[in-house]
Amino acid sequence: MNTLILRTVAPYLTALMLLFSVFVLLRGHNEPGGGFIGGLIAVSAFAIYGIACGVSAVRRAMKFHPMSIAASGLVLAVLSVLPSLFLGQPAMTSQWYAVPFLGTAIDLSTPLFFDVGVYLVVVGAISSIALSLEERAD
């Protein structure tokens, strides 16, 4: 599989897929998508990059250890539970704030942070599995 064509295309393909995964993550609340699917797309992107350029290249590209990414995602998801508690509401009651931005309004919400957390957990954990298995296959 380690062909010249794949190796040339892989970085661009990976970048595009990662961009797409973030797009899918963010549209999730209203259109098909969400953190879980987005995360899986990102993992496939890394998988392609890994098949083409090797595990160490992927690890370099990810900067952090995949499990650290997953752990930070879990922390983010749990943190997004807390605001409702401080406001005296049942845990996980969603909080919404419309932030004005260049004439339009961006809805920021705790479910968004929660979904980002899900995304990070999926990206981190699954790519950690794939990478650790692939590493030995080298």
Place this chain on the structure above:
Amino acid sequence: MPLFGVEATFWALLGPFVAAALSPILAKTLKHNASWLLSVIPALVFLQFLSFVPGVAEGQTFKASLEWVPTFNVNFSIYLDGLSVVFALLISGIGTLITLYAGGYLKGHKNLGQFLSFLFLFMGAMLGVVVADNVITLFVYWELTSLTSFLLIGFDHLRTRSRRSAVQALIVTGGGGLALMAGLILAGYQGGSFEMSELLNSGDVLRNSPYYTPIFILVVLGAFTKSAQFPFHFWLPNAMEAPTPVSAYLHSATMVKAGVYLLMRMHPVLGETSLWMTVLPIFGGITLLVGTILGIRQTDLKLVLAYTTVASLGLLVMLTGTSDPIAIQGAVLYLFAHSLFKGSLFMVVGTVDHESGTRDLRRVGGLFKAMPITGTAAVLSALSMAGLPPLIGFVAKEVLYDGTWHAMNGGLWTLFAVLGNAMMFGLAATVAVKPFFGELVKTPKSAHEGPVLLIAGSITLAVLGLIAGVFVASFGHAILSPMTAAILGTPFNKEPHLIPTSLSPALFLSVVTIGLGVLTFMYMDKLRSLTIDILRIIGWGPDKGFDQALNGIIRFSAWLTPAIQTGSMVTYMRATFSVITLALFIPMILTGNWPSLSGLGSLYIYEWVVVVITVIGVYAVLTARYRVTAIVLLGIQGFAVALIYLLFGAPDLSFTQFMVETLSVVILALVMTRLNLKPTDARSSKGKVFDLSLSVLCGAGVSMLLMSIVQLPFDLTLSEFFTQYSRSIAHGRNIVNVILVDFRGFDTIGEISVVMVAGLTVLALTRVRSKTKSNSTTEN
């Protein structure tokens, strides 16, 4: 919370835990002198409970409560009456003295801080047991005492014997604790309340409940294991592996009395039935005799005391079991006296051991001149234990004889009591006379009086025993009568007297006891060799039985584990799928609810296309030559399912299914390359046929299950709720995602935690594999 009054008791309950946290720090800087400072905390706790004595003496009770788990009626509530206040006073008072003693006993030990910390943890737990009102709170503290006892017995964890004793004590008392939990919950449901103070008023409800017998058995199991009643008595003497402060505190004065406390506490609820008045006195009486007889065998002073403790606990259970008011007053007096004299005697033995280097009663003698204060404490305590005037032990014995004499079946219980007390007399005399009087025996260390830290506790308790005996009338009014009343559940005003008011049978029984006791003491050596011979002939005891049971469990698991865990992946898969198949078919066969097969053929043309793709996929998998090819081809099935989702209007699911399928193929292929498998299938044709039929059955089962589910009338409640509120409550149009991140977000937290753990596990597994591999390569 306020610093005074009932609510302040919560602070008092917290105190020992604070001390536990401070101990390691203080012990590091102040060494053994830390116990001076630390003993202030239990002393303050003692004062807090002392402030309740006047109120309790007038028959008041005190309650306070904090919410804990209100949904399940579990409160952190406390209840102070005569019974709990006396126990709390004993725990905190003796605890103060033991803290000092521990500092002296473990002076220079590198783990002194840790030891004091464990001791305070126990103190906190034990206080909780006796003041808890809510039965769940009581149970939690109860188990905490078992755990801290485990830590303290195993304190010298480098010795095999202490580890074994610690595990034994934990298994016996912890196991009893579980029975107790079941009993308390059952009692709570039958009595309609989980607060002990309310249960106490529903005694008749419980006694007439059909669950009375199970409740009784479970509660009694808890009490008997904790209070070392026959046949669970064996763990207590083994627990003497712990340092002496622990033996003095936990295994004589406080923890082992938790079982007796429980029986006394539950007496108004469970007592006065024929079951209660038969089982308890019989087991208590047997424990009393077994304890004293086994005590005669011992030459180790500490073990002598341990067995007499078993005997005393048996006596207490027997007296509580008679349900006779006077006998229970006797139990109260004896419990109080026992805590004083036994705590003191343990500390004396510890001091003798510490200063002379041995505690074998054949190797010590004539120490009184060298250790006058310790000797005085020993004599006073032994007099109390032997039941001689003017000590509290004498009053206790008079009252308890009076009680057993008048109780139902009193003759038998009186016989038990007299025999037990006579042997106890002999043992008390041995413990006091052998080490301190007679000819001076050369000991490993030249003995001299211990430091203040070591002697303060024993002499204080011994003198208290004397004072309590002389002023027993006022003691009785302030402390002991309220306790008796609390156990009986009715007011009780008969006050004990030091000097017998009339020539009663009790006085006569006392004389008989003393006579027999003197005989026991005189022929102690002969009796000892006799019991040793008899026990050798029996040759088996519960202690040995415990080991045999434990070995049996280990052997069973050694046989079971390799039988289940064969290490063959094929076996695991076959087992898993067989169970799934059974789980699918058995309900259908038993209920006869087979799905109807109508409406199967009416598919649209594009649906038929999916079916054809699936069939081609299956064919391709079956004919694939290499495993990796088969895995990749299996992906076709997944994509076909994704197509079905798409056709039925579930883009989210379909989307996810595509990604999951792709990634599973990638990961499976990676796993395959790592496993040392032959590239082609190596199963025998017989095995292949079995696997094929299994997978066909399993597949058919799943299909039929799905068909049955689809044929059920569809409940729209949830769908309608989500459709209706997804936009208005959760601000989202994609219902699937809204459910995931908002409506059922808590589930998602659980799921991503699972993903996280799975990731960590795989990481760990691959690392282990690569490590063993690198090892084997270096060996080659």
